Amino acid sequence: MVYQRIDSNRKIKMSFLELQNITKIYPNGTKAVNETSLNIENGEFVVFVGPSGCGKSTLLRMIAGLEDITNGEISLDGNIINKIDPSERDVAMVFQNYALYPHMSVFNNMAYGLKNRGISKEEINNKVNDVAKLLEIDQLLTRKPSMLSGGQRQRVAMGRAIVRNPKIFLFDEPLSNLDAKLRNQMRLEIKRLQRQMGVTSIFVTHDQTEAMTLGDRIVVINNGVVEQVGTPKEIYSKPNTKFVAEFIGSPQMNLFNCKIENGIAHIADMKINLNNSTNLDDATLGIRPDDILISDNGKHSCVANLVEYLGSDMIIYSKIGDQEFSCKLSSKINLNSGDTFKFDISGTSVHLFDNTTGSRV
Amino acid sequence: MKKYISSTINHFILSIGLLIMIVPIWIIFASSTHSSLFINTNGLQFFLGDNFIENYSRVLFKQSGFFNEITALKMFFNSFVMATGIATLSVITSLMAAYGLVYFKVKYATIIFWLIFITLLVPLELRIMPSYIVMSKLNLVNTFAGLILPISASAIATFFFRQFYKSIPDELLEAAKLDGTNSLRFFIDFLIPLSKTMIAAVFIFMFVFGYNQYLWPLIMTTSEQYWTVVMGLKTMYGSISDRFAFVIMSMIPPVIIIIFLQRLFIQGIFQNK
Numbered sequence: 263m264v265y266q267r268i269d270s271n272r273k274i275k276m277s278f279l280e281l282q283n284i285t286k287i288y289p290n291g292t293k294a295v296n297e298t299s300l301n302i303e304n305g306e307f308v309v310f311v312g313p314s315g316c317g318k319s320t321l322l323r324m325i326a327g328l329e330d331i332t333n334g335e336i337s338l339d340g341n342i343i344n345k346i347d348p349s350e351r352d353v354a355m356v357f358q359n360y361a362l363y364p365h366m367s368v369f370n371n372m373a374y375g376l377k378n379r380g381i382s383k384e385e386i387n388n389k390v391n392d393v394a395k396l397l398e399i400d401q402l403l404t405r406k407p408s409m410l411s412g413g414q415r416q417r418v419a420m421g422r423a424i425v426r427n428p429k430i431f432l433f434d435e436p437l438s439n440l441d442a443k444l445r446n447q448m449r450l451e452i453k454r455l456q457r458q459m460g461v462t463s464i465f466v467t468h469d470q471t472e473a474m475t476l477g478d479r480i481v482v483i484n485n486g487v488v489e490q491v492g493t494p495k496e497i498y499s500k501p502n503t504k505f506v507a508e509f510i511g512s513p514q515m516n517l518f519n520c521k522i523e524n525g526i527a528h529i530a531d532m533k534i535n536l537n538n539s540t541n542l543d544d545a546t547l548g549i550r551p552d553d554i555l556i557s558d559n560g561k562h563s564c565v566a567n568l569v570e571y572l573g574s575d576m577i578i579y580s581k582i583g584d585q586e587f588s589c590k591l592s593s594k595i596n597l598n599s600g601d602t603f604k605f606d607i608s609g610t611s612v613h614l615f616d617n618t619t620g621s622r623v
Numbered sequence: 624m625k626k627y628i629s630s631t632i633n634h635f636i637l638s639i640g641l642l643i644m645i646v647p648i649w650i651i652f653a654s655s656t657h658s659s660l661f662i663n664t665n666g667l668q669f670f671l672g673d674n675f676i677e678n679y680s681r682v683l684f685k686q687s688g689f690f691n692e693i694t695a696l697k698m699f700f701n702s703f704v705m706a707t708g709i710a711t712l713s714v715i716t717s718l719m720a721a722y723g724l725v726y727f728k729v730k731y732a733t734i735i736f737w738l739i740f741i742t743l744l745v746p747l748e749l750r751i752m753p754s755y756i757v758m759s760k761l762n763l764v765n766t767f768a769g770l771i772l773p774i775s776a777s778a779i780a781t782f783f784f785r786q787f788y789k790s791i792p793d794e795l796l797e798a799a800k801l802d803g804t805n806s807l808r809f810f811i812d813f814l815i816p817l818s819k820t821m822i823a824a825v826f827i828f829m830f831v832f833g834y835n836q837y838l839w840p841l842i843m844t845t846s847e848q849y850w851t852v853v854m855g856l857k858t859m860y861g862s863i864s865d866r867f868a869f870v871i872m873s874m875i876p877p878v879i880i881i882i883f884l885q886r887l888f889i890q891g892i893f894q895n896k
Contacts, residue, residue: 327801348801355798357794359794374802375802378802
């Protein structure tokens with residue numbers, strides 16, 4: 263923890279990385295990030311997740327210093343870094359397309375940042391070799407990036423970041439150029455390395471699976487605004503807004519427009535008891551596909567319009583009134599398209615959102 | 624079978640082109656190895672004679688010009704200095720101009736670039752008087768600097784480098800910035816090595832351009848000491864075989880430059896793949 267002196271008597275606790283009311287407005291007037299505040303602790307792995315164009319990369323680039331800040335303050339390790347040149351911030355970044363230096367060997371790619379810091383040749387040699395071993399690229403040190411595969415390039419890009427031992431790692435969608443299998447493998451590896459080194463990391467992605475598996479905490483961003491910050495579990499089980507509810511979780515959460523009278527939700531002719539006394543005219547009821555429990559003596563019944571078989575699970579698409587929904591269940595249950603099935607919904611596993619504000623009730 | 628025919632036709636056409644290019648040069652070369660008397664009596668020759676060493680050494684070392692102040696060897700030296708100077712300076716100036724235009728937040732960079740580009744419409748021949756006056760006021764008549772400086776900035780080379788820099792992804796600069804590089808180091812460590820192939824191409828182009836200059840050195844030099852090969856071609860009053868020998872030798876420097884830099888060229892092409 264870092265303490266910063268505000269006046270002679272008082273000290274306030276500061277987080278390792280603090281964003282205060284950060285706003286970014288591009289010269290053409292687009293507001294990419296709006297009044298964002300965020301505290302990140304030392305050693306934490308934070309994931310920024312959101313749809314493309316939501317401002318998550320812009321936020322990351324502002325932390326790196328590659329983008330000017332229109333308004334607000336960023337402080338790293340107790341120092342305000344708004345005006346500090348990216349080269350002086352001691353942050354390392356892994357880019358989406360790796361941005362390896364094409365004319366330099368793998369060794370020089372990793373050593374370049376160290377050379378610029380005036381570190382002795384011997385020390386550079388040791389550091390690069392150590393990191394190369396850690397990432398299992400020590401056989402490739404003499405090669406040029408054009409002679410490497412996608413996964414190897416990814417490792418070199420990570421090596422280049424690690425070898426500098428920065429205060430903070432920034433990952434800008436680094437896995438999106440890899441194929442599915444390699445992506446899973448690298449995801450695990452990134453997580454392992456981060457744990458091992460304990461360096462504060464920020465990872466930007468639009469893939470909610472990556473976000474859920476990697477992050478100690480997830481920051482869900484939409485339209486330049488932070489929708490929710492929390493652990494993967496919090497975000498999944500208690501989404502603050504309709505957007506978060508829809509964005510996190512696969513398959514998507516079912517959202518039903520409904521009317522709540524005295525704690526009873528009316529969806530078409532279906533009634534769900536919420537066990538409280540809420541009254542709302544215009545509400546959205548969110549139910550995760552796996553919270554719809556199929557049983558022979560269920561209270562509600564529907565016709566399965568389509569059954570998607572996924573191996574261990576299957577997804578059933580159906581309709582209540584004119585609102586479509588899906589439910590996920592074990593594929594051991596014998597159910598085909600056109601069959602009628604019975605199910606229960608527990609009033610405690612649903613998520614209720616006020617449609618006028620979009621936030622959780 | 625179809626493939627075989629089309630490849631035969633292709634090679635036939637290529638061979639004709641090659642012959643059209645090579646045969647005149649070969650005839651000049653073959654003729655230059657005979658004595659003048661032999662050529663005057665028997666016409667141009669297709670086969671080699673036995674006066675090669677005699678003719679070529681005579682041409683290289685013979686004092687020539689109106690005042691007999693210069694040898695062909697000195698002309699080659701002059702041409703070489705001029706062409707190398709022009710090529711080197713053009714590469715340096717256009718590399719730096721393009722760097723400034725693309726990577727710095729220059730206001731009206733596009734307009735400035737098009738102003739530079741417009742100078743293509745004003746070749747040296749068109750501005751030869753003002754250029755001469757400027758050079759003479761700087762006391763640069765009859766110097767290498769005077770020969771080189773007015774043609775040592777190239778709009779077309781600036782254009783090539785600018786287009787190339789624009790194709791380099793921004794992430795490369797950003798990654799380098801985070802690695803602690805500054806603008807000078809980025810230029811030296813990244814842009815120059817990355818544009819090696821381009822530099823070779825521009826160098827060849829500008830070398831040949833400088834080597835072929837005729838009117839400008841003719842105006843800029845009053846002393847025979849600064850005559851170049853192309854000027855010499857016109858004033859070789861020797862016998863016919865001497866002139867042929869000189870023509871053949873005048874072709875050698877650009878060819879050498881191309882052969883040397885071509886390697887770098889090909890290397891670059893393979894690297895980029």
